[in-house]
Amino acid sequence: MDIYNLYINENEYADLNADEAVRHLSEAVQINTTSYMDTSKIDYAAFDLFHEKIQEWYPQIMKHGEYREIDHSVLIRIEGSDPSLKPALFMAHQDVVPVVEGTEADWIHDPFSGDIADGYIWGRGAMDIKEMLIGELESLEYLLAHGKQFRRTLYLAFGQDEEVIGSGAIAIAKHLKEQGVELEFVMDEGGRVGSGEAYGADIAVGSIGMYEKGYADLKLTAESFGGHSSNPFRGTSLGALAKAIAAIVDHPLDSVLPASVRETLRILAPYITKGPLKEAVRDIDANEQQIIAHYLSHPDLNSQIHTTIAPTMISGGSQAGNVMPQHMEAVINFRLAPQDTDEALLEHCRRLAGKDVQADFIVANEASRESRFDSPGFRALQNVLSHFFKDIVFVPSVNTTATDARSYEGVCDCCMRFEPFLEDQDIRTMGVHGTNERISIRAYLQGIRVLIRMMDETC
Numbered sequence: 001m002d003i004y005n006l007y008i009n010e011n012e013y014a015d016l017n018a019d020e021a022v023r024h025l026s027e028a029v030q031i032n033t034t035s036y037m038d039t040s041k042i043d044y045a046a047f048d049l050f051h052e053k054i055q056e057w058y059p060q061i062m063k064h065g066e067y068r069e070i071d072h073s074v075l076i077r078i079e080g081s082d083p084s085l086k087p088a089l090f091m092a093h094q095d096v097v098p099v100v101e102g103t104e105a106d107w108i109h110d111p112f113s114g115d116i117a118d119g120y121i122w123g124r125g126a127m128d129i130k131e132m133l134i135g136e137l138e139s140l141e142y143l144l145a146h147g148k149q150f151r152r153t154l155y156l157a158f159g160q161d162e163e164v165i166g167s168g169a170i171a172i173a174k175h176l177k178e179q180g181v182e183l184e185f186v187m188d189e190g191g192r193v194g195s196g197e198a199y200g201a202d203i204a205v206g207s208i209g210m211y212e213k214g215y216a217d218l219k220l221t222a223e224s225f226g227g228h229s230s231n232p233f234r235g236t237s238l239g240a241l242a243k244a245i246a247a248i249v250d251h252p253l254d255s256v257l258p259a260s261v262r263e264t265l266r267i268l269a270p271y272i273t274k275g276p277l278k279e280a281v282r283d284i285d286a287n288e289q290q291i292i293a294h295y296l297s298h299p300d301l302n303s304q305i306h307t308t309i310a311p312t313m314i315s316g317g318s319q320a321g322n323v324m325p326q327h328m329e330a331v332i333n334f335r336l337a338p339q340d341t342d343e344a345l346l347e348h349c350r351r352l353a354g355k356d357v358q359a360d361f362i363v364a365n366e367a368s369r370e371s372r373f374d375s376p377g378f379r380a381l382q383n384v385l386s387h388f389f390k391d392i393v394f395v396p397s398v399n400t401t402a403t404d405a406r407s408y409e410g411v412c413d414c415c416m417r418f419e420p421f422l423e424d425q426d427i428r429t430m431g432v433h434g435t436n437e438r439i440s441i442r443a444y445l446q447g448i449r450v451l452i453r454m455m456d457e458t459c
């Protein structure tokens with residue numbers, strides 16, 4: 001799929017100052033806002049510089065808006081004239097992930113060069129997610145410069161540490177809650193565009209993330225006495241662990257079609273021309289079990305309808321073939337579906353693990369709340385995206401990774417995760433958190449057009 005073939009209406013907003021928008025992103029990439037779990041390694045002066053630049057580059061926003069820093073996160077507010085309309089919030093994060101040590105030489109352009117070359121803007125953050133952060137500012141500045149009068153209050157929110165703990169987004173959401181703010185919608189990074197093949201559809205599918213799955217690491221511990229392996233009468237810790245792991249993997253919790261999957265199938269139905277879903281989607285309720293079976297059998301669909309189970313770590317085996325092991329541990333990673341609580345999952349695993357294996361969570365977070373898609377925000381985003389990209393159907397879906405958006409669920413029932421910067425899949429897969437991160441100028445500018453129209457139409 002050549003993604004650029006799907007671009008339409010690239011001639012809109014022809015007076016957008018593309019060179020300046022590109023230069024701003026290039027300079028933003030040059031400011032090294034890498035975040036680390038160990039906060040002593042973070043260069044907060046870089047964040048301060050980034051804030052100075054934002055205030056310098058966007059005079060209209062500074063003139064008409066209210067700029068606030070909460071710790072090193074940024075919240076900008078443009079007041080709308082109609083207080084009966086709930087505000088909208090466009091977000092992104094300022095931080096970037098570290099460049100993997102030892103890979104520096106693999107970068108064609110230095111990761112913090114912000115080089116503009118061969119039609120791309122190069123460097124860490126160009127695709128995750130400074131293009132969206134700068135793009136939102138460019139869009140708002142553009143609208144204000146054109147005399148746009150906002151009816152709906154609009155916020156821009158830029159967390160400082162999405163890649164590590166997301167404390168910035170939590171603090172901003174808390175601030176909004178204290179002010180009594182309830183949001184109409186939130187727009188954040190995430191989502192994806194891919195072929196409709198998995199569904200048997202002849203059209204590309206754009207998945208807008210409406211919730212995030214949960215995350216849990218379960219530690220299994222088993223003990224045995226060790227000793228000579230010639231008399232393993234009571235079994236070994238390794239044997240007990242292996243049985244427990246197999247039992248858990250073989251007994252997944254129930255699969256359910258979440259509301260977003262049902263809506264996806266309803267939207268896609270007219271485009272599904274082959275495969276088992278073709279007939280099944282005519283009556284989703286009656287064919288639920290058949291649809292679930294298809295999802296479970298498909299590598300790209302299965303994780304959407306159940307809690308996935310991935311044994312990932314094991315340690316403590318003995319050092320010799322004739323010596324029995326003693327203390328052993330294993331970790332199973334789960335991504336929780338919305339229908340499962342962490343409590344129910346733990347109880348289920350403990351039952352399956354048996355009395356010889358101890359099972360405890362190291363960490364456990366349930367799925368985020370499923371956002372509403374029968375909402376003006378979602379419909380507007382669908383329409384605006386369809387205005388700039390042809391032959392893609394946009395559907396509500398689960399976001400595959402965690403984002404800051406979940407922090408806003410206490411003040412918003414429509415948190416949408418979709419970055420409108422549609423880039424070639426290979427460039428995206430390699431670049432995001434990887435090497436040679438970059439964005440094409442074309443994808444960047446088209447994304448800005450989406451944001452301008454989205455802000456203009458909804459606010």
Ligand SMILES: [Zn+2]
Nearest residue numbers: 128129162189
């Ligand atoms: Zn990101």
